Amino acid sequence: MTQAMTLASIGAGRMGRGIAQCVAYHGHHVRLIDAKTRSGEAFAELEEGAIAEIERDLTLMAELGAFDKTAVPAIMARISVVAHEDAGAALCEASIVFEAVPEVRAAKEQAFALFDRFAGEEAILASTTSTMLSSDLVALTENKARFLNAHWLNPAFLVPLVELSPAGETAPETTQTLKRFLEDIGKVPVVCSASPGYIVPRIQALAMNEAARLVEEGVASAEDVDKAVLYGFGLRFAVLGLLEFVDWGGGDILYYASRYLQGALETDRFEAPEIVQRNMEEGRIGMKTGQGFYDYGEMDVDAYRKDRLKAFIQAVDRAGLRRDPVLAKS
Template sequence: MASARPVIACVGAGRMGRGIAHCAAWAGHDIRLVDAKQRDAEGYARLEADTFDEIRSTLEMIAGLGGFDAAHVDAILKRVSVVPREKAGEALADARIVFEAVPETDEAKRDALALIDAAAGPEAIVASTTSTYLSTQLAALSGRPARFLNAHWLNPAFLVPLVELSPTHETDRAVVDELKTLLEAIGKVPVECAASPGYIVPRIQMLAMNEAARMVEEGVASAEDIDKATRYGFGFRFAVLGLLEFIDWGGGDILFHASRYMAEVTGEKRFEAPTLIHENMEENRRGLRDGRGFYDYDGMDVAAYRRQRMEGFMAMLRMAGLDRPPAVAAPEKSN
C-alpha cells in the first residue's frame, strides 16, 4: 500500500541526494532520486547499484550502532527509487517537495531547475540544497519563484539534524512553513536565514576553522591540542548553549572587553566586537544578570533554566566518559 505521506523527490543522486533519501525513507516517505545526467544503460545501472549500496551501508551502520533493528533495512530501502533522467516526468509529477542536489556550477543548476520546472506539478515546492549559491540567485533560474527556496542540509545529511532554510522576498510564507513542518516531521531541525553568503553554520565555522589553522601556523599550539580544546571546550559548551545564549549566560561585557583586548594586542580588526555588542553595553543588555541581552529573561524562572542547562552539561560529560564520582577520604583507622 502506498504511503499516505507526501512524496519527496530529489534531482541529483550523489552524496547529498542519497543522504536525503536515507532521511525521507527512514521517516516513511516514498523518495525518488532522479539522475540529473543522461547516461547509457550501463552507466545508469552502475549509478543505481552504487546509490542503493551507499544507502544500505549507512542504514546498516546506524543499525549496528544501536539506532534501530537491522531487520527494517529492506523495508526502508523499498521506499527509495532511482529514476533515469528520461523518466523525470513520471517521477516528479506527484512529488510535493523536490530537492535540487546537483554540482555547484551555473550549468548544472540551470539545467536541473529547468528540468524540475518542466516535470514537477505546479504546486510542488522546489528547494535547492546548494551550499554556495544565494537563494536570490537561484530563484531567478526557477520558473516558480514563489514556491522556491534554498534548503541547506549539513553533511552527513542522514545524521546532522540541522537544515538551513533561505527563502527570498518572493517565497510564499506558506511554502516556508510547509517545508519546515515536513522537515521537523522527519526528525530535522530547520532554521531560517536571509539570502546571505555562508548561511549560518558555514559562515561561523569558516571563521573558526581559519583561526584554528592560523594558530597552527603561528605555533600557538599543536593541531592535536587545538582539536582537543575544540572537542572538550568549544564544542562541549556549544553543544548545550547557543553562541548568543552563551554571551548572555556569561555576560556581554566579557565579550566586549575581551574583544577590545584581543584587537589591541594583535592589531587585527577581525577580533573587534560588532556594533550590536557596543549597543547592548550602552543599553544595559548584557544578558542574564540584566534580565535581557540577545534574549529577554523577564518572567523566566532563571534558576530552573540554569539547572536545565547544567543537566545538559552533565549529559555531555557522561557521553564523553568524563563523569566521575567524587574522591572520598578513607576512614581513619582506629587504634
C-alpha cells in the same frame, strides 16, 4: 507522522542519497533522478552504486545501534533511482523536489528547467546549494513562489539542522510547508535571509581558520587545538547556543575580551560588532541585567540555570570524563 508522501531529488549523488536515506527512514517514498542523460549501462552502474551505498550506510547505522537492522529492507523499498529520460513521471508525483546537483550554475539551470517542465502545480522546489544564494537562483525557475534554498549539513541522515533560505519571491506558505515537513522527520529547520555562508558555514569558517592560525603561529599543536575544541568549545556549545552563552556569562565579558584580543593581536578580526557595543551602552548584557540577546524578564532564571547545568553534567558523562568525588586520601 504525516501521511506518506512522495518526494524527489534531482541529482543522485552524495547529498541526494543522504536525503533519500533520511526521508525513506521516516516512511516517505523518494525518487533519485539522474541529472544526466547516459547510456543504459552507465545508468545501471549509477543505480547499483546509489542503492548499494544507501543500504550500506543504513546497515552500518543499525549495527551502531541507531535502529533495528530488520527495518533496512522496508526503508530501501521506498527508494528508487530514475533515469533522466523518465524524470517526468517521477517529478509529477513529487510534493517536494530537492535539487542536489553540483555547484555549477549550468547544472542548476538544467535541474530547475526539469522541475518547471514536469513538477506538479503545488510542488516545492528546494535547492540544497551550500554556496549560491536563493536571491540569485530564483531567477532560474518560473515557479518563484514555490522555490527556496534548503541547506542540509552532512551527513544529512544524522545532522538535524537544515538551513532554509527563502528568496524575496518565495511565498511564506512555501517556507512553512517545508519547515513543517522537516520537523516531522526529526530535523531542526532554521530560517535565514539570502546571505553568503548561511549561519553554520559562516560561523565555522571563522572558527576553522582561527584554529589553523593557532597551529601556524606555534601557539599549540593540532592535537591540542582539537582537544580544546572537543572538550571545551564543542562540549560547551552543545549545551548553550553562542548567543545564549554570551548572555549566560555577560555581554560585557565578550566586549572587553574582544577589545583585548584586538589590541594584543593587532588585528581587527576580533573587533566586537556594533550590536555588542550597543548592548553594552544600553545595559543589555544578559541574565544579570534581565535582557541581552534574549529577554529574561518573564523567565524563572534559577530553573533555567539548573536545567542548563544538568545538561552540562550529562555532556561530561557522555564524554566519559565525570569522576566521583574523592572522600578521603590515604
